Amino acid sequence: MRKYCMLIALLCAIVSTQAQNNVIDFTSPNMVTYGESAQVEIDGIMMLRAGNANRDAQVKYHEADGELNTMIEQVGAETQSLIVPTYSDADLNLDGFIKLNGANNDRVFLLNVVGFFTPFYVIQEQLP
Numbered sequence: 785m786r787k788y789c790m791l792i793a794l795l796c797a798i799v800s801t802q803a804q805n806n807v808i809d810f811t812s813p814n815m816v817t818y819g820e821s822a823q824v825e826i827d828g829i830m831m832l833r834a835g836n837a838n839r840d841a842q843v844k845y846h847e848a849d850g851e852l853n854t855m856i857e858q859v860g861a862e863t864q865s866l867i868v869p870t871y872s873d874a875d876l877n878l879d880g881f882i883k884l885n886g887a888n889n890d891r892v893f894l895l896n897v898v899g900f901f902t903p904f905y906v907i908q909e910q911l912p
């Protein structure tokens with residue numbers, strides 16, 4: 785089982801924890817969550833927002849405390865072309881590697897999460 789470092793989303797519904805076969809389907813467009821834009825629609829499927837590599841309450845591309853710097857720290861600032869096999873929060877696309885460049889890299893994955901044309905956008909976790 786793989787973890788996925790995403791921002792926490794809070795359901796706006798009462799869910800019994802004692803019922804059997806109780807499924808919380810965050811892919812459903814009918815699943816109402818707290819706050820604004822806690823989920824994102826990708827190819828018609830609702831998803832939680834991924835990319836929180838440094839486990840704070842935000843997803844940021846740029847900024848000193850952003851996810852990109854977390855990935856660079858993991859790979860090594862002087863060896864950014866390396867592909868590091870790992871089980872890490874910085875492996876944002878869950879392929880088992882931290883890749884900053886090349887096909888299927890985590891850097892572009894992160895950029896798509898925050899918005900390719902809005903790289904300075906900060907996605908904030910929303911809790912009541």
Ligand SMILES: [Ca+2]
Nearest residue numbers: 836838840842
């Ligand atoms: Ca973060």
Ligand SMILES: [Ca+2]
Nearest residue numbers: 875877879881
């Ligand atoms: Ca990866």
